[in-house]
Amino acid sequence: EAQVTQNPRYLITVTGKKLTVTCSQNMNHEYMSWYRQDPGLGLRQIYYSMNVEVTDKGDVPEGYKVSRKEKRNFPLILESPSPNQTSLYFCASSPNPNSYNEQFFGPGTRLTVL
Amino acid sequence: KNEVEQSPQNLTAQEGEFITINCSYSVGISALHWLQQHPGGGIVSLFMLSSGKKKHGRLIATINIQEKHSSLHITASHPRDSAVYICAACQNRDDKIIFGKGTRLHILP
Numbered sequence: 001e002a003q004v005t006q007n008p009r010y011l012i013t014v015t016g017k018k019l020t021v022t023c024s025q026n027m028n029h030e031y032m033s034w035y036r037q038d039p040g041l042g043l044r045q046i047y048y049s050m051n052v053e054v055t056d057k058g059d060v061p062e063g064y065k066v067s068r069k070e071k072r073n074f075p076l077i078l079e080s081p082s083p084n085q086t087s088l089y090f091c092a093s094s095p096n097p098n099s100y101n102e103q104f105f106g107p108g109t110r111l112t113v114l
Numbered sequence: 115k116n117e118v119e120q121s122p123q124n125l126t127a128q129e130g131e132f133i134t135i136n137c138s139y140s141v142g143i144s145a146l147h148w149l150q151q152h153p154g155g156g157i158v159s160l161f162m163l164s165s166g167k168k169k170h171g172r173l174i175a176t177i178n179i180q181e182k183h184s185s186l187h188i189t190a191s192h193p194r195d196s197a198v199y200i201c202a203a204c205q206n207r208d209d210k211i212i213f214g215k216g217t218r219l220h221i222l223p
Contacts, residue, residue, distance in 0.1 A: 033211070042215040043200065050209070058210055090157060103147065105157040 002027045004106035006091050012112045013081060021076045021109050023091030031094040032074040033058070033103070034066065036087040043090070049074055081113045117141050118203050120214035128222050133188040135217045137201035140182065144206040148175050148186050151198040151216070160186070160199075191221045 004025045013019055023032065033048035035058075045058030049068040063085055065077040074093075078085060091106040118139045127133055137146070148160040161168050161175040163184065168175050172191075177184040188195055198216040205212065 035213075040215075043202070043213040045211050045213075048209070048211075056209075059212070088155065092157075102159045102162050104159070105149075108155050108157075 002104070004091055004093050004104050006089075006106040006109050008109060009107060010110050012114065014114050015082055016080050019078050019081060019111075021078075021089060021091075021111070023074045023076065023106060024072050025074075025093040025104070026072065027093060027095070027104065028071065029093035029095050029104070030071065031096060031101070031103075032068065033092050033094075034064070034074070034076050035090045035092065036060065036085075037090065037108075038087050046076070046089075081111075083113050085111065086113045087111060116215070118201060118212050118214040120199075120201055120217050122217060123215070124218045124220075126220045126222065127191055129192060131191050131221075133191050133195070133219065133221075135186045135199050135201075135219070137184045137186070137214055138182060139184075139201075139203045139212075141203060141212065142206045143182075143203045144209075145204045146177055146184050147202040147204070147211075148184075149200040149202060151200060153197065157200075188219075193221045193223050195219060196221050 007022045030051050034046040035043045037043045044060045047066040049055045089109045092103040094101045094103045121136045145164045147162050151157045163177040172189045174187040198218050200216045201214045203212050
């Protein structure tokens with residue numbers, strides 16, 4: 001089944017404890033992206049990647065890192081999480097190396113930073 | 115001012131009504147997406163538009179590039195259409211995606 005998977009789906013952690021949220025797609029998509037969704041602010045783009053080893057900042061990249069060492073995976077790294085990073089995170093992928101195509105979204109990861 | 119504005123923010127209608135959700139944007143775009151977020155949180159892509167009009171079942175999306183405006187229409191609305199509808203603009207200068215804040219639609223049986 002074609003899908004985007006994220007792990008974990010739910011995570012409660014404490015300030016400063018490094019964490020990684022994984023994202024994987026099995027559709028051989030070149031474009032992948034991370035978003036966060038907050039009440040009243042909607043969805044905002046964190047980072048995106050047009051291909052392996054190519055990553056770019058979105059609107060809210062501060063406090064996050066990403067890597068794209070292989071096409072299928074695009075992990076989101078929080079080196080020192082803070083409470084303002086409590087949010088619902090979505091990973092998405094798209095067939096071509098730009099954003100002009102339908103995006104396939106993962107199920108979301110609800111992160112709470114205490 | 116947000117670069118992507120949606121209206122209305124909330125909409126409650128009776129089953130069977132014709133629904134229109136509007137999206138205006140101020141940036142140059144290469145394409146505009148309409149997304150549906152179910153009450154459980156999952157997000158599904160409904161349409162990607164760069165010009166004209168697209169139709170899928172009871173859903174119709176239109177875009178007017180000159181006026182920087184897009185609309186999503188639902189004909190013969192049904193309670194299962196209750197969801198948050200989000201428009202997202204793909205900026206042509208850098209491929210970043212900017213989202214509207216969403217329209218929460220509730221269809222009453």
